[in-house]
Amino acid sequence: MRQRTIGFAIGCCLLLVSALPASAQLWYLPDYAVPSANMGPSTFIAGTYGRGLNDASGKLDAYGAIVGRTGESASFMGGLGIVTSPGDDEITLGGAVGVDLVKGESATIAFNGGVGWMSPGDGTLLRFPLGIAIKGFAQSPEAAIAPWVMPRINITRVSGGGFSATETDFGASAGVGFTFPNGFGIHTALDVLLSDSEIWLFGIGGHYVMGGNN
Numbered sequence: 001m002r003q004r005t006i007g008f009a010i011g012c013c014l015l016l017v018s019a020l021p022a023s024a025q026l027w028y029l030p031d032y033a034v035p036s037a038n039m040g041p042s043t044f045i046a047g048t049y050g051r052g053l054n055d056a057s058g059k060l061d062a063y064g065a066i067v068g069r070t071g072e073s074a075s076f077m078g079g080l081g082i083v084t085s086p087g088d089d090e091i092t093l094g095g096a097v098g099v100d101l102v103k104g105e106s107a108t109i110a111f112n113g114g115v116g117w118m119s120p121g122d123g124t125l126l127r128f129p130l131g132i133a134i135k136g137f138a139q140s141p142e143a144a145i146a147p148w149v150m151p152r153i154n155i156t157r158v159s160g161g162g163f164s165a166t167e168t169d170f171g172a173s174a175g176v177g178f179t180f181p182n183g184f185g186i187h188t189a190l191d192v193l194l195s196d197s198e199i200w201l202f203g204i205g206g207h208y209v210m211g212g213n214n
Contacts, residue, residue: 025094025116025129026081028052028062030191030203031173033133033148034077034098036108037070042212044068044077046187048205056197060084062092064205070212074099083118092118098133108135112150123160129153129171142180149174154193169195175203183209 025031029050050062061084068077078095096114103109109132116127131152138145151172158165175189185207193199 025096025114025127026062026064026066026079027090027092027094027116027118027125027127028060028083028201029064029081030175030189030201031112031129031131031150031152031171032175032187032189032203033131033135033150033173034075034096034110034112035068035070035146035177036075036098036100036103036110036135036137037072037212038108038137038146039139039144040212041072042070042209044070044207044209046205046207048187048203050201050203053200053202054198056195056199057201064092073103085120090118090120092116096129106137108137109133110135112152121160123158126157126159128155128157130155143185144179145176146179147174147176167195169193177207179207179209185209 029048035044046066048064048066052059062081064079064081066077066079069075074097076095076097081092083090083092094114094116096112098110098112100108100110112131112133114129118125129152131150133148133150135146135148154169154171156167171191171193173189173191175187177185177187179185187207188204191201
């Protein structure tokens with residue numbers, strides 16, 4: 001029975017490569033830290049592209065659309081994505097919340113948690129990333145710069161066909177965002193998940209911030 005359960009879990013994961021990280025917890029995109037309200041509460045929208053960098057990642061492409069809101073002490077974001085695969089493309093949904101634990105003018109430490117969903121074939125993939133984000137912030141006339149790093153625990157749940165399996169791994173991501181005075185900006189991130197093998201992902205995208213003096 002255990003072998004059949006493990007076999008199903010492996011087969012289901014191989015449909016879209018393993019317990020991969022995500023943006024707004026969307027599968028197969030880097031895990032971005034939820035932004036904080038550095039210059040006041042704001043609403044943001046973003047589009048992000050993700051790509052696996054090594055064989056363990058499957059070297060697949062993913063595209064995500066994200067919306068979020070930053071608050072004085074808690075922020076959240078959610079999104080919808082598409083993962084391209086050799087067979088049918090897959091839809092992924094996700095959401096994340098960030099709670100500021102220690103906040104200063106130029107640095108913030110926050111708890112990040114969320115959930116991501118995807119359903120390849122008859123299976124269901126759920127992931128629950130829990131991390132601590134260390135976020136910086138600097139403002140200049142040209143742009144607001146927000147670098148960050150976030151180690152995390154990645155809990156993955158695979159189920160379907162009467163079987164289920166849960167795996168817990170360690171991962172980390174880091175990135176930086178640039179937001180210009182008109183509200184538009186760009187962001188990028190690098191992500192690694194330390195599963196049976198290292199899974200590396202790269203992400204890049206654009207965003208628009210409304211409110212919060214950008």
